[in-house]
Amino acid sequence: MFRTLKSPLNVQVEVTEECDNCCRHCYNFFRHNDYKCKTMSFSEIDQIVDELSSLQVPKVTITGGEPLVALKESLYLTEELRKRQIGVNLNSNLVSFSKEIGLSFKKIGVTSIMTSLIADVPSLHDWVTQNHGSWLKSTSGIRLAQKMGFRVIVNMVLTKWNFNRLRQTGDLAGSWGVDKFGATRACSPSPIALDFSPNTISTSDLRESIKILYELKEKWGYKVDVLEHYPWCALQDIDKYRYLARRKCSAGVTGATIGVNGQLRPCGHSTMTYGNVFEEGLQKTWSNMEDWRNQEYSKECSGCEYYKLCTGGCPVEAQNSPMGRDHHCSNSKNIIFTSDEKFSLGLSLDTVFQFSPGVMLRKETFGGIMVSGTSGAVLVDKKTFDILCILLEQKSFTISGILDIFKLDSESTEGFISKLFKRKLITERG
Amino acid sequence: MEELSMYEDGMDDSEMASFVECDHDCHTESDHNCYDD
Numbered sequence: 001m002f003r004t005l006k007s008p009l010n011v012q013v014e015v016t017e018e019c020d021n022c023c024r025h026c027y028n029f030f031r032h033n034d035y036k037c038k039t040m041s042f043s044e045i046d047q048i049v050d051e052l053s054s055l056q057v058p059k060v061t062i063t064g065g066e067p068l069v070a071l072k073e074s075l076y077l078t079e080e081l082r083k084r085q086i087g088v089n090l091n092s093n094l095v096s097f098s099k100e101i102g103l104s105f106k107k108i109g110v111t112s113i114m115t116s117l118i119a120d121v122p123s124l125h126d127w128v129t130q131n132h133g134s135w136l137k138s139t140s141g142i143r144l145a146q147k148m149g150f151r152v153i154v155n156m157v158l159t160k161w162n163f164n165r166l167r168q169t170g171d172l173a174g175s176w177g178v179d180k181f182g183a184t185r186a187c188s189p190s191p192i193a194l195d196f197s198p199n200t201i202s203t204s205d206l207r208e209s210i211k212i213l214y215e216l217k218e219k220w221g222y223k224v225d226v227l228e229h230y231p232w233c234a235l236q237d238i239d240k241y242r243y244l245a246r247r248k249c250s251a252g253v254t255g256a257t258i259g260v261n262g263q264l265r266p267c268g269h270s271t272m273t274y275g276n277v278f279e280e281g282l283q284k285t286w287s288n289m290e291d292w293r294n295q296e297y298s299k300e301c302s303g304c305e306y307y308k309l310c311t312g313g314c315p316v317e318a319q320n321s322p323m324g325r326d327h328h329c330s331n332s333k334n335i336i337f338t339s340d341e342k343f344s345l346g347l348s349l350d351t352v353f354q355f356s357p358g359v360m361l362r363k364e365t366f367g368g369i370m371v372s373g374t375s376g377a378v379l380v381d382k383k384t385f386d387i388l389c390i391l392l393e394q395k396s397f398t399i400s401g402i403l404d405i406f407k408l409d410s411e412s413t414e415g416f417i418s419k420l421f422k423r424k425l426i427t428e429r430g
Numbered sequence: 431m432e433e434l435s436m437y438e439d440g441m442d443d444s445e446m447a448s449f450v451e452c453d454h455d456c457h458t459e460s461d462h463n464c465y466d467d
Contacts, residue, residue, distance in 0.1 A: 003445055010455045061458045089458055114459045153459050180459070228456045247454040253446070255455040268457060309448055314456075366437075369450065374460060377450045379437040387434065409431040416434040423451070 003293040005254065006364060007055035007286055009371060012063050012257040012268055013048060015040050015077055016070035020095045021129035023118075025157050025186035025199070028065065029271045030259075032191040038260045039070040040077075044278060048258060049080040051282040056362045058371045059087040063268065065260075068096045071104075079108040085358050087373015089114065094141025095134055102148045112151035112179075114227075115142060119156070119165040120172040128161060143176060155182035155227050158209055159199045166212050174220030181216060183209050184227040185328070190271050193320035203328050206234055210241060231301075232310035234328040238337040248311040252292025258282075266292045269316040300325035304332045344411075345418040349400040352429040353417065355392055359425055361385065376423030384416075396429050 017030045017037035030037065040048075052060060060081050067074035067090060074090075081088050090105065094115045105113075117138060118125040125135035145152050154173045156166065166183055173181045185206055188196040201209070213224040229247045232238055238245045251266035258264055262278035264285040265271070275285035295302070297319055301312030312318075313326025321327055358372040368385035371377035380388065387406055391397050399417055403410055420426045437447045 005446070009450065010458055012455075012457065059458075059460075061455070063457065087460070089460060091457060112460070114457075182459075225459070227459065229454075246452045247456065248449055250449050250455045254449045255458075267455075308445065311449075371450075376452050379447055379450050381435045381437070383432070384434045384436070407432065409433045412433040416436060419436060 003253065004287075004290075004365075005369070006362075007057055007282060008256045009057065009254040009369070009377065010059040010061065010250070011052060011057050011255070011282075012061045013040075013077065014064055014257060014259050014268070015045070015062055015067055015074050016065040017260050018069045019064060019066040019093070020069055021066065021093055021131045021134055023116075023129050023157070024161075025128065025159055025189065025196070027187060027189050027269045029190045031065075032189055037065065039065075039073055040260050042073065042076060044262065045073060045077045045080065047278055048262075049077070049084065051277060052081070052086060053084040055282055056360060057086065057282075058358075058360060058362075058373050058377075059089070061089040061091060063091040066093055066095070068092050068094070068101060071096075071101065075104055075108065078105065078110060082109045085360075085373065087358070091115075093129075093134070093138055094145060095131070095137045097141030097145060099144065099148070102145060102150065106148065106150075110150075112153065113145055114153040114155060115145075117142070117154050117156055117169060117173065119162045120169045121165060124162055124165065128159075142178070146176060146178070151179045153180040153182065153225075154178045155184055155225075157186045158183055158201050158205075159186045160201060161199065163201055163205055163209070166209055167216070170212070170216035170220070174216065174222060178222055180223040180225055181213070181220075182225040182227050183213050185209075185230070187228070187269060187314055187317045188320050190269065190316065190320060197321075197327070200327065203234055203330060206230070206328055207236070210235065210244065229311065229314060231313035231326055231329045232306050232335050232337070233304075233330045233332050234313075236334050236336065238335060240336075245310075248309075249298065249313070249315055251315065252289035256286060256289070264288075267316070269314065298325070301329060306332055306335060306337065309337075343419055343422070344415045345421060347399060347414055347418055347421065349403075349410075349414075350398050352396050352398055353421070353426045354396045354429045356424055356427050359392075361388055361392060370420070370425055372425065375425050378419065378423065378425065 016039035118128045122135035217224045263273040274288040297315030298312035367381040
């Protein structure tokens with residue numbers, strides 16, 4: 001019915017193409033080309049922030065390259081986004097992280113950092129990053145960021161080079177008390193896809209990695225994740241791995257990437273461009289991505305009964321593969337999936353709720369979206385959108401009050417409010 | 431009696447819901463979680 005939002009819900013901004021590492025698996029296409037890397041100017045950053053703000057984009061991920069290599073620009077971008085209530089996530093290898101840098105990011109509201117650790121073994125990490133001493137610098141950065149109170153998420157990019165170190169690397173992260181540990185397959189970087197593909201992990205290794213992740217979760221009590229969309233037929237037991245299966249390919253549907261030259265791409269992996277944000281603006285370039293909204297690049301999976309929920313693996317991986325599909329796609333016969341049952345938290349009718357800080361109601365052709373930079377989101381129809389606008393004006397509300405004013409069904413209203421509560425869009429008023 | 435309507439997975443017109451409801455974009459992370467992990 002509807003596949004086109006007026007703007008993305010999450011934009012990744014590649015503030016610089018420079019990086020102090022040169023990872024062999026890096027999905028940045030520009031890191032495998034022989035040209036001079038660039039960094040956005042302050043005026044270009046201003047332009048991007050204006051575009052994101054005027055189109056009500058709720059979340060931005062600051063990435064690169066390595067954002068800390070362009071420290072002034074990354075801090076400026078973060079500060080300008082936060083001034084406009086836009087949620088910010090920071091991806092960094094933490095190689096050059098210091099107390100001074102940490103304080104600067106803390107001051108402007110950054111609370112968590114996602115970073116990368118290739119292995120528990122320094123020599124292997126340094127071989128993959130092609131940066132001697134990077135393991136020591138990154139691990140020192142992780143420990144310092146933790147000490148400074150940042151929520152640190154450590155992700156291990158899995159290839160055949162480091163797969164057998166997964167358990168030990170997860171143990172190391174656990175011994176540091178990280179908040180979350182991820183282990184994510186490397187996809188073949190577009191410019192070197194054919195040469196790289198022998199280094200990607202097999203489907204059985206992918207399944208083994210998930211099993212190990214959940215054992216590590218049990219052992220250390222941290223959260224676990226994968227940072228990319230895995231096809232459901234690779235995960236198989238969706239009931240068990242519901243959390244990992246939540247990641248879809250959102251490229252061009254809810255997400256997009258702005259490169260250092262202003263070119264809009266569907267995601268960081270893709271080399272396809274859809275116009276220049278600096279010249280044409282975000283709305284125009286975003287509207288050009290109809291092929292991604294139509295899932296043109298995952299058609300091989302379109303016959304699968306889970307296609308709409310799974311989205312069919314990574315389309316860039318499919319484009320780079322001679323088979324024309326994500327190499328971890330197999331078939332749906334072993335998928336275990338039970339639809340969610342009716343959801344209710346059994347909330348009291350007289351509990352006073354308020355909208356969480358930063359929640360916005362964004363109008364769309366079908367109704368609207370309720371979302372913030374730090375919460376989940378819901379799509380609602382026009383009538384519900386109008387009611388939510390009234391409740392937002394009111395500042396606080398109770399379920400019994402809603403039932404009285406709008407003459408709504410009691411059970412379904414409690415279920416609806418429960419979902420808003422679970423997605424942290426509303427909170428109990430203290 | 432009328433109901434508040436949220437588009438969700440499994441509904442006929444929910445094509446966007448599974449993309450929108452939770453943070454799930456590749457290489458992004460936040461502490462928000464729609465699902466029990």
